[in-house]
Every structure is written in C-alpha cells, then in structure tokens.
Amino acid sequence: MTITGIAAIGAGIAVIGAGMGIGKIGESAMNAMARQPEIQGKLQTSALILAAFVEAVALFGVVASLIV
Amino acid sequence: MCTFARNLEQGIFKLFIMTLNTLRAVLFLVFSVAVTNFGFASQDNEDQDKGFNAKEMIMHHVKDAHEFHIVDWDNKPISIPLPIILFTDNGLTTFMSSEFHHDDSGTHIVEKNGERFVKYHEKIYQLESGVDTLTFDEELHPTNAKLPLDFSITKNVFMMWVSVLVILLIFISAASKYKKSNNFMPRGIASFVEPLVVFIRDEVAIPMIGEKKYRRYMPFLLSVFFFIWVNNIFGLIPILNGANVSGNIAFTVSLAFFTFIITSFSGNKNYWKHIFWMPGVPVPMKIFLMPIEIVGMFVKPISLTIRLFANITAGHIIILSLMSLIFIFESVAIAPVSVGFSLFILIIEIVVTAIQAYIFTVLSALYIGTATEEEHH
Numbered sequence: 001m002t003i004t005g006i007a008a009i010g011a012g013i014a015v016i017g018a019g020m021g022i023g024k025i026g027e028s029a030m031n032a033m034a035r036q037p038e039i040q041g042k043l044q045t046s047a048l049i050l051a052a053f054v055e056a057v058a059l060f061g062v063v064a065s066l067i068v
Numbered sequence: 069m070c071t072f073a074r075n076l077e078q079g080i081f082k083l084f085i086m087t088l089n090t091l092r093a094v095l096f097l098v099f100s101v102a103v104t105n106f107g108f109a110s111q112d113n114e115d116q117d118k119g120f121n122a123k124e125m126i127m128h129h130v131k132d133a134h135e136f137h138i139v140d141w142d143n144k145p146i147s148i149p150l151p152i153i154l155f156t157d158n159g160l161t162t163f164m165s166s167e168f169h170h171d172d173s174g175t176h177i178v179e180k181n182g183e184r185f186v187k188y189h190e191k192i193y194q195l196e197s198g199v200d201t202l203t204f205d206e207e208l209h210p211t212n213a214k215l216p217l218d219f220s221i222t223k224n225v226f227m228m229w230v231s232v233l234v235i236l237l238i239f240i241s242a243a244s245k246y247k248k249s250n251n252f253m254p255r256g257i258a259s260f261v262e263p264l265v266v267f268i269r270d271e272v273a274i275p276m277i278g279e280k281k282y283r284r285y286m287p288f289l290l291s292v293f294f295f296i297w298v299n300n301i302f303g304l305i306p307i308l309n310g311a312n313v314s315g316n317i318a319f320t321v322s323l324a325f326f327t328f329i330i331t332s333f334s335g336n337k338n339y340w341k342h343i344f345w346m347p348g349v350p351v352p353m354k355i356f357l358m359p360i361e362i363v364g365m366f367v368k369p370i371s372l373t374i375r376l377f378a379n380i381t382a383g384h385i386i387i388l389s390l391m392s393l394i395f396i397f398e399s400v401a402i403a404p405v406s407v408g409f410s411l412f413i414l415i416i417e418i419v420v421t422a423i424q425a426y427i428f429t430v431l432s433a434l435y436i437g438t439a440t441e442e443e444h445h
Contacts, residue, residue: 056374059378059379
C-alpha cells in the first residue's frame with residue numbers, strides 16, 4: 001500500500017471519530033432543547049461551537065492527508 | 069369533507085412513494101450504466117495515461133494563480149492577466165503575467181532587466197545565467213534557479229480587493245442611509261446590514277466578552293465576520309473561477325494572527341497569571357500546567373487557521389471531485405447524478421460560508437473574552 005493510501009485511510013478514521021462526536025453533540029443538544037425550549041438559542045450557539053471544535057480535529061486529519 | 073381530505077392525503081402519499089421508487093430505479097440504472105462504461109473505458113485507456121487528471125485539475129482550481137483563468141476555448145486558455153511584482157537582488161521587476169503565454173511548465177522564459185524568469189506550478193523562478201531549463205533535487209528545491217520575493221497581485225489578492233470594495237460599498241451606503249434619516253430607522257441596504265450587526269453584538273460580543281468591554285472589540289469582530297463571509301461567498305461563484313481566498317492558508321493565518329495579537333495585548337493580569345502561575349493549585353501542578361497553557365495560547369490561533377482553511381478547501385474539493393466524476397467515468401449518464409450532488413453540496417456550502425464566518429468570530433470573541441475576564445473568586 002502506498003503512503004497516499006494510508007493517508008486516505010487515516011483521514012477516513014478521523015472522519016468516523018468526528019462524525020460520532022458531532023452526532024453525540026447533536027443528540028444531547030436536541031435532548032436539552034426538548035427539555036428546555038426556552039433556552040434554545042443559547043443551546044444552539046454552544047452546540048455549534050462544540051461542533052466546530054470536534055470538526056477541527058477531523059479537519060486536521062484531512063489536512064494531514066492533503067500534505068502527504 | 070374530512071374523507072376527501074384523507075383521500076387526497078393518501079393520494080399524495082402514494083404519488084410520493086411512486087416518485088421515490090421511480091427515482092431509485094433511474095438512479096440505479098444510471099449507476100449501472102456508468103459503472104459498465106467505466107469498466108470499458110478503463111480497459112481502453114490502460115496504455116495511454118494522458119487522460120483526465122482529476123487531482124491536477126482540482127489542485128489547479130484550489131491553488132492561487134498568477135492569472136485569472138476563465139475558460140479553455142479551442143484548447144486555448146482565455147484569461148485575464150494580472151501584474152507580477154518581483155523583488156530580486158537587482159531590485160524591483162514588474163511585468164504582466166500574459167508574458168508567460170499561459171505557460172506553467174517552466175519552459176517559456178521571460179527576460180526583464182537582464183534577469184530571466186520562468187513559471188513552474190504557479191511559482192516564479194529566477195534562472196541563473198546560461199541555464200534554459202529548471203532542474204530540481206530530490207527535495208524539490210531548484211538547483212539552478214532561485215525564488216525571488218514574489219509580491220504579485222495574484223488571483224486571491226485581486227479577489228480580496230474586490231470583496232473589500234463590495235464591503236465598503238455596502239457599509240458606506242448603509243451609513244449614509246442612517247445619516248439621512250432623522251430617527252435612525254434603517255432603510256434600504258441598512259435594513260439588511262443592521263440585523264447582522266445587531267446579531268454579532270447581542271449573540272457574540274456581549275455574551276463572550278461582557279457588557280462592559282465589548283465595545284472596543286466590535287470593529288474587529290464585525291470586520292472579520294463580514295470579510296470572511298464575503299470572501300467565502302465569492303469563492304463559490306463559478307464564473308470567478310472559485311478564487312479560493314478563504315481557502316488559502318496565508319489568508320487564514322493572517323486573520324488568526326490578528327486575533328492572537330489582540331488577545332495577547334488585551335490580556336489582563338488575571339489572564340497571564342492563569343497561563344504562567346495557575347492560581348488555586350499546588351506548586352508542582354503550577355509548574356506542570358505552565359507549558360501546557362503556553363502551548364494552548366499558540367494552539368488557539370493555529371486551530372482557527374486550520375479550521376477555516378480546511379473547511380473551505382474541503383468544500384471546493386468535494387464540488388470539483390463530483391464534477392470530475394463525469395470525466396473520470398467518461399459518460400454523459402453520470403452527469404445528472406454528479407450535477408445533482410454537486411448542487412446539493414453547493415447549497416450546503418452556502419450555509420457553511422455563514423457558519424464558518426460566524427465560528428471564527430465567536431471563537432475570536434471567546435479568546436478575547438477569556439483574556440479580558442476579571443477575577444471572580
């Protein structure tokens with residue numbers, strides 16, 4: 001297997017991890033919104049910020065596979 | 069009446085299911101045709117490797133360029149030339165990029181003031197005297213040429229100026245609308261700008277930085293938000309050839325550097341104390357935490373950089389890959405699928421333009437907020 005193939009697999013694994021993370025954030029945010037609809041706006045903001053943090057990890061993987 | 073409505077509902081539902089089934093059948097047909105075609109095509113093309121190179125095409129579109137390439141017509145590229153400004157050992161050298169005659173393989177030599185330049189993979193090299201072709205060592209450093217300092221007005225710089233101009237036009241006309249009205253009611257373009265500015269103030273600046281100090285940082289936050297947003301949108305317009313400004317790491321690095329500088333200079337005693345001598349923990353822990361906090365200080369702008377760069381570049385790469393599927397499969401049958409999917413991704417990308425601009429602004433505000441926070445224990 002070439003190094004590019006390994007890099008692609010690495011990027012894929014990073015995406016799996018980030019997908020699970022963002023899914024967990026979305027699940028919890030939806031639960032919280034259903035329980036307390038009055039603070040929906042606040043929850044949305046923090047969910048977006050947390051998703052951005054998780055996503056950054058996946059994007060590091062993408063960048064690594066772009067560089068290799 | 070009720071039964072009629074129910075019947076109608078059922079009818080619509082059945083119609084919907086039927087359409088879905090047909091759609092699925094069509095999709096399956098298209099895919100199978102495409103795959104069989106691909107099988108034949110790959111057999112034909114085995115010995116000739118001068119086919120369509122998707123990676124090269126995508127990288128060409130994502131990277132910065134010295135000319136504004138619009139379209140290929142009869143195998144001749146049509147492009148807008150941009151000025152090239154080089155700073156060599158003998159001083160300043162300027163010429164238009166059209167003098168390279170669209171050459172990007174390092175064969176066309178441009179001679180100016182006794183210096184000879186070639187363009188190879190969108191980099192301009194200054195050839196040594198008596199050399200006609202570029203040679204590279206294993207690490208891809210040129211052996212018989214050197215890189216002059218390149219201050220050219222490239223595609224990205226040009227598009228950045230265009231977006232600055234657009235932002236200036238919008239905001240100056242909005243400001244003049246406020247000046248004319250006597251009761252500060254937003255009218256015209258101002259009624260489009262005001263909700264966004266109020267949103268940044270009420271949802272980003274005040275919660276993150278605090279009621280007392282947010283005013284000082286509003287100009288920076290608003291500039292960053294609108295600049296990134298407009299550049300992201302310009303990146304998605306195909307006729308501008310997707311000038312990938314916010315997907316250029318130099319652009320995102322400089323924006324994140326501004327955040328870093330502002331955070332560091334507005335950091336109060338409390339902020340620096342939390343970095344170098346964390347209060348409320350035992351002394352060995354303070355020593356252990358210090359390097360971690362110092363690294364964290366630099367990781368924040370780096371993550372800001374990579375997030376914006378990778379998000380926008382990844383979006384462009386996905387759209388272009390879906391489009392190049394047509395040429396990889398060498399079939400018209402794949403075109404509707406590929407156009408449909410890339411349209412879908414394009415719509416997601418329109419949302420992403422705003423989200424990424426928002427995220428950058430929020431995180432900048434968050435970092436500034438932690439730097440200016442007062443001690444509360």
